[in-house]
Amino acid sequence: MRQGSSVQLAENKDVATSIAGLPVICFSHLRWDFVYQRPQHLLSRFARRHPVVFIEEPIFEDVAAPELRRSRRGEGLEVCVPVLPHGLSESGKVHAQRELLDARLAEFAGLGRIFWYYTPMALLFSRHLHADVVVFDSMDELSAFKGAPPELLALEEELMLRADVVFTGGHSLFEAKKHRHDNIHVFPSSIDAAHFGRGREPGRRDPEDQAGLPRPRLGFFGVIDERFDCDLLKAVAAAKPDWSFVMVGPVVKIDPADLPQAPNIHWIGARSYQDLPDYIGGWDVGFMPFALNESTRFISPTKTPEFLAAGVPVVSTAVNDVVRSYGEDGFVRIAGDAASVVSVAQSLMEMDRGPWLEKVDRKLAHTSWDSTFAEIYAHVAAAAGALGDALSEPASTREAVNV
Template identity: 35%
Template sequence: MDKISGRAVVCISSIDWDPLWTRKQQVMSRLPASCTILYVEPPITLLSPLKDRALRRRWLSWRGQLRRLPDRENIYLLTPPPVLPFGNKFRPVNRINQRWLLLFIRRAMRRLGLKQPLLWVYLPGSVDLVDALPHELLIYDCVDEHSAYSGLINRRVVLEMERELMGRCDLVFVTAPGLYEAKKDWARRIYYLPNAADVAHFSRAAAPDTPLTPEIKALPCPVLGFVGAIQDWIDLDLLARTARAYPQASLVLIGPVGAGVDVGPLAALPNVHLLGRRDKEVLPSYMKGFDVCLNPFKINELTDRVSPLKFYEYLATGKPVVSVDMPGVRDFAGVIEIAATPEEFVAAVGRALEQDTPQRRQQRRELARQHSWDSRVQFMVEKIEELLR
């Protein structure tokens, strides 16, 4: 990492730094400590508090907030003020929003003394910002099929912005085979690089000295567990079917519930336990008590082109894994259960409970070590340094 050391990085992210750590935070936190990193959180829109009241306090912050991470002194977070809604439906609105965002990014860069940074973006809409922000290299890390999201978007507009963005990039990474096939002709240099796990952290779930949290210890066994944000791409009907098929089991979901997601019917089942968000530092003590880890995505275009991050974290625990059939997990068919239908998913849970062995647990942990964030970031840095002068 010699060439990248000491350089400035501006990361325009699609997710806040806290509370859920995803690919963005894992990558930025592993760049050299000598790099000064400005992590730009996504602005909410003026309508956001109407959908999620928890965002009301942020809606009232009009000046933007720049703060330094206390445990990573080279990383600064910028929380921009609100923007106009409908930026993913109407290109002129996105252009206005990006110019507004640009004012705050430039101000933060001046305060930090950042010039000619590596500009690292995660959103197609950033295309209307990048030309106005001086940079040494433009990097796009494409982690989802953004045009397939539900909500206030126009698929054609999002795809148009993404195609333009990729055409301007020096380097593009994509997380899933479907993304690579769909977009490989849009970029000069594009690499397939799936998600990974913080292996050292999540392997603590298998360590004898990791305590089992009392919240899980008190539940009837077996425990069927899910960890992650509960958004509209999670198949709640499949989880409910599983809970009803195993009434003696405890179905545990750990993670925040997204705005507009109705978990009422699932939560009403007597053996379902929605625990809400838990700090990432304590997750191994929860997952230690899982008998089976569940990967219950809905099958659609979005999930067909996703690399399920939680799947790699499950592997690192060594626990049995049951997943719906999606491209991102098929290479692991020898050590997990993959189900193409709801009926197969329910049956696969039973097999996972009955047929798991210490040997298969060890195989999962060994596979996880091949898919660590350290190795992913090393690959990214190598490709970046090939282009640096």
């Protein structure tokens, strides 16, 4: 890891100018409009300074030829979705995405560029291109997720070799990867405290689909997939039939029919980022029933500080980064089975929240997505500055394969 503070880096204007105005080409396994989380927080801030092209994974439709579906998400940010015909071979899919990428980047002819990877799989159609700075923002251990492609680990190793700077989305992930790169930095989930602070407002109204649910309420929001402990939810709900359990978020990679069903379990579905504080503010306790398996070994849930900013105490299973960052200081209470969840939740509902909220606010005052972005931006600029005179070369000489 490089020496020197991020603040010092940010204040070095000569370093910061090394990436001024360069287009940011982001390759993501997550869709922009799916769940608003780390990529959206960081890339929307990049878009205030740089053109940003956010390239999603392909979709398949009855089209005659591959096309790139482009749409705007505010000033400076474009979302691109490769639309491919059905029936393409794997090599055909890679070739089509490569041609679509080349055509899109041709519009930036003469400019440098930053490649920002969330998924190493994008190397399959982008490795032939040079970038002035290559960033790998490793927010999750994708190889541990259900349905991970077998070539993912090898591609990640290749991306580690190509990257000029690497970020991880949590401490556990950093500890697992820190020996694989000499310029790697940990940036755990941050918080838009003002946004989620709306959940504390006295005049806040419950959304219509929550307003009629009995209290007390325990709530979860986020993606519901193989990381979610359905058995634990079922057991807690059975133990407390007079409590309401509000589950907000899309269901992916698991059969909705396998979700536990009970009169007091309410599957609300996906809701917008803008509406989340209104839901959370109507909960008595935040509930994070993560399964403890390979897919959760390295996660650092963004929702943890978001619950706290909304003024809602949290009970969670023993996810490593939650325990390390929030459990040891008592911001989040840890429980391992249904009985302990019930006991902890009951005590959280009975506690005096005044002193607890003061402690929460002191902790959250030290982090924000704005400050996290500023530090990350400084590291990207420093990585570019460390590359010497490469950025001053004519663009035509920088189109060689990046090896």
